[in-house]
Amino acid sequence: MTPALQPVTDYLREHSPVFYLALDAAGVVRETNRFTTTLLGRDVTGRPFREVFVNFAGTLDPATLAREPARLQPLDVSTAAGLPQTIQCGFHAAGGLILALGHLDVAEIQSLQGQFLELNNELNVVTRDLQKANAQLKKLNELKNRFVGFAAHDLRKPVGVIQTYTEFLRDEARDRLTAEQAEFLDIIHERARTMAELIDELLDIAMIESGRNEAKLALTGLAQIFQIASLSVKRIADAKQVQIEVALDPALPDLQLDRLKIEQVVVNLLGNAVEHTRPGTTVRLDARRDGDQVVVTVRDQGTGIPAALLDKLFQPFARGQTEKAGGHASHGLGLAIAKRMVEAHRGRIWAENNPDGGATFSFTLPVVRPAHPPLQSPTTPVDETPA
Numbered sequence: 019m020t021p022a023l024q025p026v027t028d029y030l031r032e033h034s035p036v037f038y039l040a041l042d043a044a045g046v047v048r049e050t051n052r053f054t055t056t057l058l059g060r061d062v063t064g065r066p067f068r069e070v071f072v073n074f075a076g077t078l079d080p081a082t083l084a085r086e087p088a089r090l091q092p093l094d095v096s097t098a099a100g101l102p103q104t105i106q107c108g109f110h111a112a113g114g115l116i117l118a119l120g121h122l123d124v125a126e127i128q129s130l131q132g133q134f135l136e137l138n139n140e141l142n143v144v145t146r147d148l149q150k151a152n153a154q155l156k157k158l159n160e161l162k163n164r165f166v167g168f169a170a171h172d173l174r175k176p177v178g179v180i181q182t183y184t185e186f187l188r189d190e191a192r193d194r195l196t197a198e199q200a201e202f203l204d205i206i207h208e209r210a211r212t213m214a215e216l217i218d219e220l221l222d223i224a225m226i227e228s229g230r231n232e233a234k235l236a237l238t239g240l241a242q243i244f245q246i247a248s249l250s251v252k253r254i255a256d257a258k259q260v261q262i263e264v265a266l267d268p269a270l271p272d273l274q275l276d277r278l279k280i281e282q283v284v285v286n287l288l289g290n291a292v293e294h295t296r297p298g299t300t301v302r303l304d305a306r307r308d309g310d311q312v313v314v315t316v317r318d319q320g321t322g323i324p325a326a327l328l329d330k331l332f333q334p335f336a337r338g339q340t341e342k343a344g345g346h347a348s349h350g351l352g353l354a355i356a357k358r359m360v361e362a363h364r365g366r367i368w369a370e371n372n373p374d375g376g377a378t379f380s381f382t383l384p385v386v387r388p389a390h391p392p393l394q395s396p397t398t399p400v401d402e403t404p405a
Contacts, residue, residue, distance in 0.1 A: 037095075037105050037120035041067050041080050048115065059098025067118075071095055072102045080116045083109035090120070173217050180210040216351070235363075238275040240305050240312070241266055247284040248303070251292050258297045262288070265304035270312060274386045279359040283367075284314065286352040287379045291318035295376065311365070311382045319376040323369060331369055332357040356381070 032052050040049035045067040055061050062070050067080060072094040083091060087110045094102040107120030184207040192200055248262050255262055284303070291301040295318040302317045323331065334354040360367045360381045367381035 035121070037107065037118070037122070039067070039070065039118040041116045041118060043081070043114075043116075045080055057097055057103070058095060080109055080118065081111075084111040084116045087111075093120075173213075177210055177213050177217060181207065181214060184210060234276045235274040236277065237272045238277045238280075239272045240270060240314070243275075243277065243281045243284055244303060244305075246281055247288050250285045251289045254289065255292045255301070258292065258295075260292050260295055260297065261300045262292070263300050263302045265302065267306055270305060270307055271385060273312060273383050275363065275383065276359075279362065280383070283356045283359050283381065284316075286356050287316040287381075290352065291316045291320075291377075291379070294318050294320035296320060307385065308382075310385050312385060313380055313382050315378055315380045317372065317376065317378040322371040322375060323377050325371075328369060328371075332367065 034051075035053050036051070037054050037057065038049075038051040039047050039054065039062070042048050047062050047065050047067060047070065050061070050063055058070070083089070087108055090106045090108050093105050093107050095105055097103045103122065105120040105122060107118055110117045110119065184203055187195075187203055188200075188207065192203075195203065244264050244266055248264060251262070254260075288301065288303055295301055299319040301319070303315075305312055305314045307313075332353045334351055357367050360383075364384050365382040367379070369377055369379045371377050
Protein backbone atom coordinates (compact mmCIF):
# COMPACT_ATOMS: atom_id res chain seq x y z
CA MET A 19 0.00 0.00 0.00
CA THR A 20 1.29 3.47 -0.84
CA PRO A 21 2.36 5.16 2.42
CA ALA A 22 0.46 8.30 1.43
CA LEU A 23 -2.80 6.30 1.46
CA GLN A 24 -2.28 4.83 4.94
CA PRO A 25 -3.94 7.75 6.84
CA VAL A 26 -6.93 7.54 4.51
CA THR A 27 -7.20 3.79 5.07
CA ASP A 28 -6.95 4.21 8.85
CA TYR A 29 -9.61 6.93 8.82
CA LEU A 30 -12.01 4.86 6.73
CA ARG A 31 -11.50 1.82 8.96
CA GLU A 32 -12.17 3.76 12.17
CA HIS A 33 -14.93 6.14 11.10
CA SER A 34 -16.89 4.40 8.35
CA PRO A 35 -20.06 2.44 9.20
CA VAL A 36 -18.38 -0.78 8.10
CA PHE A 37 -18.27 -4.02 10.06
CA TYR A 38 -14.60 -4.98 10.32
CA LEU A 39 -12.72 -7.87 11.92
CA ALA A 40 -9.13 -9.00 11.28
CA LEU A 41 -8.71 -12.72 12.07
CA ASP A 42 -5.58 -14.83 12.43
CA ALA A 43 -5.22 -18.36 11.09
CA ALA A 44 -6.82 -19.80 14.26
CA GLY A 45 -9.91 -17.67 13.79
CA VAL A 46 -9.14 -15.30 16.72
CA VAL A 47 -10.02 -11.62 16.37
CA ARG A 48 -6.81 -9.57 16.30
CA GLU A 49 -8.22 -6.20 15.31
CA THR A 50 -11.55 -4.48 14.94
CA ASN A 51 -12.84 -0.96 14.39
CA ARG A 52 -14.92 1.56 16.32
CA PHE A 53 -18.17 0.88 14.43
CA THR A 54 -18.00 -2.86 15.18
CA THR A 55 -17.25 -2.29 18.87
CA THR A 56 -20.13 0.16 19.14
CA LEU A 57 -22.51 -2.19 17.31
CA LEU A 58 -21.60 -5.19 19.47
CA GLY A 59 -21.42 -3.19 22.68
CA ARG A 60 -18.09 -4.77 23.61
CA ASP A 61 -14.51 -5.15 22.40
CA VAL A 62 -14.13 -8.61 20.87
CA THR A 63 -10.38 -8.39 20.32
CA GLY A 64 -8.81 -11.68 21.41
CA ARG A 65 -12.13 -13.55 21.22
CA PRO A 66 -12.77 -16.52 18.89
CA PHE A 67 -14.48 -15.59 15.66
CA ARG A 68 -17.48 -17.82 16.34
CA GLU A 69 -18.30 -16.05 19.63
CA VAL A 70 -19.06 -12.85 17.74
CA PHE A 71 -21.92 -14.36 15.78
CA VAL A 72 -25.27 -15.82 16.78
CA ASN A 73 -26.00 -19.40 15.69
CA PHE A 74 -22.84 -19.51 13.63
CA ALA A 75 -22.68 -22.71 11.57
CA GLY A 76 -19.64 -24.69 12.56
CA THR A 77 -19.01 -25.73 8.95
CA LEU A 78 -18.33 -22.12 7.96
CA ASP A 79 -14.59 -21.58 8.12
CA PRO A 80 -13.11 -18.07 7.56
CA ALA A 81 -10.24 -19.46 5.43
CA THR A 82 -12.71 -21.31 3.23
CA LEU A 83 -14.94 -18.26 2.91
CA ALA A 84 -11.92 -16.11 1.97
CA ARG A 85 -11.48 -18.17 -1.21
CA GLU A 86 -14.66 -16.54 -2.52
CA PRO A 87 -14.22 -12.86 -1.58
CA ALA A 88 -17.02 -11.71 -3.84
CA ARG A 89 -19.58 -13.88 -2.04
CA LEU A 90 -21.44 -12.18 0.81
CA GLN A 91 -22.45 -14.37 3.73
CA PRO A 92 -25.47 -13.21 5.84
CA LEU A 93 -24.41 -13.62 9.47
CA ASP A 94 -26.16 -12.50 12.65
CA VAL A 95 -24.34 -10.68 15.44
CA SER A 96 -25.58 -9.99 18.95
CA THR A 97 -25.79 -6.20 19.27
CA ALA A 98 -25.41 -3.96 22.31
CA ALA A 99 -29.21 -3.91 22.63
CA GLY A 100 -29.22 -7.70 23.05
CA LEU A 101 -30.98 -8.22 19.71
CA PRO A 102 -29.60 -10.05 16.65
CA GLN A 103 -28.59 -7.94 13.65
CA THR A 104 -27.86 -9.39 10.21
CA ILE A 105 -24.51 -8.46 8.61
CA GLN A 106 -23.82 -9.06 4.91
CA CYS A 107 -20.22 -10.13 5.38
CA GLY A 108 -17.43 -10.89 2.91
CA PHE A 109 -14.10 -12.56 3.76
CA HIS A 110 -10.74 -11.55 2.24
CA ALA A 111 -7.19 -12.91 2.73
CA ALA A 112 -4.59 -10.16 3.21
CA GLY A 113 -1.11 -10.14 4.75
CA GLY A 114 -1.52 -13.41 6.63
CA LEU A 115 -4.86 -12.31 8.10
CA ILE A 116 -8.41 -12.86 7.04
CA LEU A 117 -10.48 -9.69 6.93
CA ALA A 118 -14.21 -9.93 7.60
CA LEU A 119 -15.81 -6.86 6.05
CA GLY A 120 -19.52 -6.28 6.03
CA HIS A 121 -22.43 -3.89 6.21
CA LEU A 122 -25.80 -3.95 7.88
CA ASP A 123 -28.60 -5.63 6.00
CA VAL A 124 -30.39 -2.50 4.77
CA ALA A 125 -33.44 -4.42 3.62
CA GLU A 126 -33.85 -5.96 7.07
CA ILE A 127 -33.38 -2.59 8.77
CA GLN A 128 -35.99 -0.99 6.54
CA SER A 129 -38.36 -3.88 7.21
CA LEU A 130 -37.86 -3.57 10.96
CA GLN A 131 -38.31 0.21 10.79
CA GLY A 132 -41.52 -0.28 8.84
CA GLN A 133 -42.80 -2.79 11.38
CA PHE A 134 -41.83 -0.48 14.24
CA LEU A 135 -43.64 2.50 12.68
CA GLU A 136 -46.71 0.37 12.02
CA LEU A 137 -46.76 -0.95 15.59
CA ASN A 138 -46.16 2.56 16.93
CA ASN A 139 -49.11 3.89 14.93
CA GLU A 140 -51.30 1.04 16.20
CA LEU A 141 -50.17 1.75 19.76
CA ASN A 142 -51.05 5.43 19.36
CA VAL A 143 -54.51 4.52 18.10
CA VAL A 144 -55.05 2.06 20.95
CA THR A 145 -53.79 4.64 23.47
CA ARG A 146 -56.20 7.29 22.17
CA ASP A 147 -59.09 4.81 22.23
CA LEU A 148 -58.16 3.75 25.75
CA GLN A 149 -57.98 7.36 26.96
CA LYS A 150 -61.36 8.05 25.37
CA ALA A 151 -62.86 4.91 26.93
CA ASN A 152 -61.38 5.80 30.35
CA ALA A 153 -62.88 9.29 30.14
CA GLN A 154 -66.27 7.82 29.24
CA LEU A 155 -66.05 5.25 32.04
CA LYS A 156 -65.11 7.96 34.52
CA LYS A 157 -68.09 10.05 33.45
CA LEU A 158 -70.42 7.05 33.63
CA ASN A 159 -69.07 6.14 37.07
CA GLU A 160 -69.69 9.69 38.30
CA LEU A 161 -73.24 9.59 36.94
CA LYS A 162 -73.78 6.19 38.55
CA ASN A 163 -72.53 7.45 41.91
CA ARG A 164 -74.80 10.51 41.71
CA PHE A 165 -77.79 8.34 40.80
CA VAL A 166 -77.09 5.85 43.58
CA GLY A 167 -76.62 8.67 46.07
CA PHE A 168 -79.84 10.45 45.10
CA ALA A 169 -81.86 7.24 44.89
CA ALA A 170 -80.63 5.95 48.25
CA HIS A 171 -81.22 9.33 49.90
CA ASP A 172 -84.79 9.51 48.57
CA LEU A 173 -85.51 5.93 49.68
CA ARG A 174 -84.19 6.38 53.20
CA LYS A 175 -87.20 8.41 54.46
CA PRO A 176 -90.05 6.12 53.30
CA VAL A 177 -88.20 3.05 54.52
CA GLY A 178 -87.71 4.77 57.87
CA VAL A 179 -91.44 5.45 58.03
CA ILE A 180 -92.18 1.77 57.36
CA GLN A 181 -89.83 0.76 60.16
CA THR A 182 -91.35 3.25 62.58
CA TYR A 183 -94.97 2.23 61.94
CA THR A 184 -94.23 -1.51 62.05
CA GLU A 185 -92.42 -1.04 65.37
CA PHE A 186 -95.42 0.93 66.64
CA LEU A 187 -97.84 -1.80 65.58
CA ARG A 188 -95.65 -4.51 67.11
CA ASP A 189 -95.53 -2.65 70.42
CA GLU A 190 -99.11 -1.34 70.61
CA ALA A 191 -101.34 -3.72 68.66
CA ARG A 192 -99.69 -7.15 68.87
CA ASP A 193 -102.32 -8.39 71.38
CA ARG A 194 -105.09 -7.63 68.86
CA LEU A 195 -103.38 -9.41 65.96
CA THR A 196 -103.66 -13.02 64.99
CA ALA A 197 -100.52 -15.12 64.99
CA GLU A 198 -100.43 -14.98 61.19
CA GLN A 199 -100.81 -11.17 61.17
CA ALA A 200 -98.05 -10.79 63.75
CA GLU A 201 -95.81 -12.97 61.62
CA PHE A 202 -96.54 -10.81 58.57
CA LEU A 203 -95.69 -7.71 60.59
CA ASP A 204 -92.39 -9.22 61.70
CA ILE A 205 -91.53 -10.04 58.08
CA ILE A 206 -92.34 -6.47 56.99
CA HIS A 207 -90.19 -5.05 59.78
CA GLU A 208 -87.27 -7.37 58.97
CA ARG A 209 -87.41 -6.57 55.26
CA ALA A 210 -87.54 -2.84 56.04
CA ARG A 211 -84.52 -3.23 58.29
CA THR A 212 -82.64 -5.05 55.53
CA MET A 213 -83.61 -2.35 53.03
CA ALA A 214 -82.43 0.39 55.40
CA GLU A 215 -79.04 -1.36 55.73
CA LEU A 216 -78.77 -1.63 51.95
CA ILE A 217 -79.59 2.07 51.53
CA ASP A 218 -76.91 3.03 54.05
CA GLU A 219 -74.37 0.81 52.28
CA LEU A 220 -75.27 2.25 48.87
CA LEU A 221 -74.68 5.74 50.23
CA ASP A 222 -71.34 4.61 51.66
CA ILE A 223 -70.26 3.07 48.33
CA ALA A 224 -71.30 6.22 46.43
CA MET A 225 -69.32 8.36 48.85
CA ILE A 226 -66.24 6.11 48.70
CA GLU A 227 -66.17 5.82 44.91
CA SER A 228 -66.56 9.58 44.54
CA GLY A 229 -63.27 9.95 46.42
CA ARG A 230 -64.73 11.10 49.73
CA ASN A 231 -63.27 8.38 51.93
CA GLU A 232 -60.62 10.25 53.88
CA ALA A 233 -60.22 9.06 57.44
CA LYS A 234 -60.58 11.76 60.13
CA LEU A 235 -57.96 10.47 62.54
CA ALA A 236 -57.89 10.96 66.29
CA LEU A 237 -56.20 9.05 69.09
CA THR A 238 -58.73 6.34 69.96
CA GLY A 239 -58.83 3.14 72.02
CA LEU A 240 -60.32 -0.08 70.69
CA ALA A 241 -62.17 -0.94 73.92
CA GLN A 242 -65.05 1.48 73.27
CA ILE A 243 -65.30 0.40 69.63
CA PHE A 244 -65.50 -3.27 70.64
CA GLN A 245 -68.15 -2.51 73.25
CA ILE A 246 -70.37 -0.59 70.82
CA ALA A 247 -69.95 -3.27 68.15
CA SER A 248 -70.93 -6.04 70.59
CA LEU A 249 -74.04 -4.12 71.70
CA SER A 250 -74.99 -3.43 68.08
CA VAL A 251 -75.28 -7.14 67.22
CA LYS A 252 -76.47 -8.33 70.64
CA ARG A 253 -80.13 -8.64 69.61
CA ILE A 254 -79.31 -10.88 66.63
CA ALA A 255 -76.82 -12.88 68.70
CA ASP A 256 -79.31 -13.43 71.53
CA ALA A 257 -81.98 -14.53 69.07
CA LYS A 258 -79.60 -17.22 67.74
CA GLN A 259 -78.19 -18.05 71.18
CA VAL A 260 -74.75 -17.06 69.96
CA GLN A 261 -72.23 -15.98 72.57
CA ILE A 262 -69.91 -13.05 71.71
CA GLU A 263 -66.50 -13.43 73.32
CA VAL A 264 -64.26 -10.33 73.36
CA ALA A 265 -60.53 -10.59 74.06
CA LEU A 266 -58.74 -7.24 74.05
CA ASP A 267 -55.17 -6.94 75.25
CA PRO A 268 -55.26 -4.16 77.87
CA ALA A 269 -51.68 -3.22 76.98
CA LEU A 270 -52.64 -2.19 73.44
CA PRO A 271 -51.90 1.49 72.76
CA ASP A 272 -54.47 3.96 71.52
CA LEU A 273 -54.43 4.27 67.73
CA GLN A 274 -54.89 7.08 65.24
CA LEU A 275 -58.35 6.13 63.96
CA ASP A 276 -61.51 7.45 62.43
CA ARG A 277 -63.65 5.99 65.21
CA LEU A 278 -66.90 5.86 63.24
CA LYS A 279 -65.29 4.13 60.25
CA ILE A 280 -63.50 1.45 62.29
CA GLU A 281 -66.63 1.00 64.40
CA GLN A 282 -68.57 0.34 61.18
CA VAL A 283 -65.93 -2.20 60.05
CA VAL A 284 -66.07 -4.11 63.35
CA VAL A 285 -69.90 -4.05 63.45
CA ASN A 286 -70.02 -5.37 59.89
CA LEU A 287 -67.57 -8.22 60.52
CA LEU A 288 -69.13 -9.12 63.85
CA GLY A 289 -72.65 -9.02 62.43
CA ASN A 290 -71.64 -11.22 59.50
CA ALA A 291 -69.98 -13.69 61.86
CA VAL A 292 -73.10 -13.92 64.06
CA GLU A 293 -75.36 -14.42 61.05
CA HIS A 294 -73.10 -17.06 59.48
CA THR A 295 -72.29 -19.06 62.62
CA ARG A 296 -74.36 -21.94 63.91
CA PRO A 297 -76.88 -21.39 66.74
CA GLY A 298 -75.52 -22.11 70.19
CA THR A 299 -71.88 -21.43 69.26
CA THR A 300 -69.42 -18.62 70.00
CA VAL A 301 -68.10 -15.74 67.91
CA ARG A 302 -64.74 -14.42 69.10
CA LEU A 303 -63.58 -10.84 68.63
CA ASP A 304 -60.01 -10.05 69.63
CA ALA A 305 -57.11 -7.70 68.99
CA ARG A 306 -53.37 -8.20 69.45
CA ARG A 307 -50.25 -6.28 68.62
CA ASP A 308 -47.92 -7.58 65.93
CA GLY A 309 -44.89 -5.32 65.61
CA ASP A 310 -45.91 -1.93 64.28
CA GLN A 311 -49.53 -2.92 63.73
CA VAL A 312 -52.58 -4.15 65.61
CA VAL A 313 -54.41 -7.17 64.18
CA VAL A 314 -58.17 -7.37 64.80
CA THR A 315 -59.81 -10.75 64.14
CA VAL A 316 -63.40 -12.00 64.13
CA ARG A 317 -63.78 -15.78 64.21
CA ASP A 318 -67.04 -17.66 63.68
CA GLN A 319 -68.06 -21.32 63.80
CA GLY A 320 -70.09 -21.45 60.61
CA THR A 321 -69.76 -23.42 57.39
CA GLY A 322 -66.64 -21.59 56.14
CA ILE A 323 -66.00 -19.98 52.77
CA PRO A 324 -65.53 -21.90 49.50
CA ALA A 325 -61.92 -21.48 48.38
CA ALA A 326 -62.98 -20.14 44.97
CA LEU A 327 -64.82 -17.24 46.65
CA LEU A 328 -62.12 -16.06 49.05
CA ASP A 329 -60.71 -13.57 46.52
CA LYS A 330 -64.17 -12.19 45.66
CA LEU A 331 -65.52 -11.48 49.13
CA PHE A 332 -64.43 -7.85 49.19
CA GLN A 333 -65.76 -6.92 45.74
CA PRO A 334 -68.95 -4.81 45.59
CA PHE A 335 -72.08 -6.87 44.87
CA ALA A 336 -70.07 -10.11 44.95
CA ARG A 337 -72.42 -13.04 44.55
CA GLY A 338 -72.15 -16.68 45.45
CA GLN A 339 -70.98 -15.96 48.99
CA THR A 340 -71.51 -18.41 51.80
CA GLU A 341 -75.10 -18.78 52.90
CA LYS A 342 -75.95 -17.16 56.19
CA ALA A 343 -77.03 -19.53 58.91
CA GLY A 344 -80.04 -17.35 59.68
CA GLY A 345 -81.25 -17.24 56.09
CA HIS A 346 -80.71 -13.48 55.72
CA ALA A 347 -80.02 -12.06 52.25
CA SER A 348 -76.59 -10.63 51.50
CA HIS A 349 -76.18 -7.82 48.99
CA GLY A 350 -72.39 -7.98 48.96
CA LEU A 351 -71.61 -4.37 49.94
CA GLY A 352 -70.62 -4.55 53.60
CA LEU A 353 -67.27 -6.25 53.06
CA ALA A 354 -66.42 -4.00 50.11
CA ILE A 355 -67.07 -0.95 52.30
CA ALA A 356 -65.01 -2.46 55.13
CA LYS A 357 -62.09 -3.00 52.75
CA ARG A 358 -62.15 0.64 51.58
CA MET A 359 -62.32 1.92 55.16
CA VAL A 360 -59.45 -0.25 56.38
CA GLU A 361 -57.32 0.80 53.41
CA ALA A 362 -58.06 4.45 54.22
CA HIS A 363 -56.23 3.74 57.50
CA ARG A 364 -53.25 2.21 55.62
CA GLY A 365 -54.27 -1.26 56.78
CA ARG A 366 -55.32 -4.43 54.98
CA ILE A 367 -58.17 -6.91 55.39
CA TRP A 368 -58.49 -10.58 54.49
CA ALA A 369 -60.45 -13.76 55.18
CA GLU A 370 -59.44 -17.38 55.69
CA ASN A 371 -61.04 -20.64 56.69
CA ASN A 372 -60.36 -22.16 60.09
CA PRO A 373 -58.85 -25.66 60.19
CA ASP A 374 -61.61 -26.78 62.58
CA GLY A 375 -64.45 -25.13 60.65
CA GLY A 376 -65.83 -21.64 60.27
CA ALA A 377 -63.99 -18.59 59.03
CA THR A 378 -61.84 -15.78 60.39
CA PHE A 379 -61.86 -12.21 59.10
CA SER A 380 -58.84 -10.09 60.02
CA PHE A 381 -57.70 -6.55 59.44
CA THR A 382 -54.70 -4.51 60.50
CA LEU A 383 -54.27 -0.98 61.79
CA PRO A 384 -50.89 0.76 62.05
CA VAL A 385 -49.40 1.74 65.37
CA VAL A 386 -48.10 5.30 65.10
CA ARG A 387 -45.00 5.76 67.20
CA PRO A 388 -44.41 9.21 68.81
CA ALA A 389 -41.60 11.20 67.20
CA HIS A 390 -40.01 11.79 70.63
CA PRO A 391 -40.63 9.50 73.64
CA PRO A 392 -41.88 11.30 76.75
CA LEU A 393 -39.18 12.23 79.23
CA GLN A 394 -39.24 10.44 82.58
CA SER A 395 -38.11 11.88 85.85
CA PRO A 396 -35.18 10.00 87.43
CA THR A 397 -37.30 9.56 90.57
CA THR A 398 -40.23 8.06 88.62
CA PRO A 399 -40.18 4.26 88.48
CA VAL A 400 -40.15 2.93 84.92
CA ASP A 401 -43.14 0.84 83.90
CA GLU A 402 -41.61 -2.25 82.29
CA THR A 403 -44.93 -3.66 81.11
CA PRO A 404 -44.44 -4.45 77.39
CA ALA A 405 -46.50 -2.26 75.02
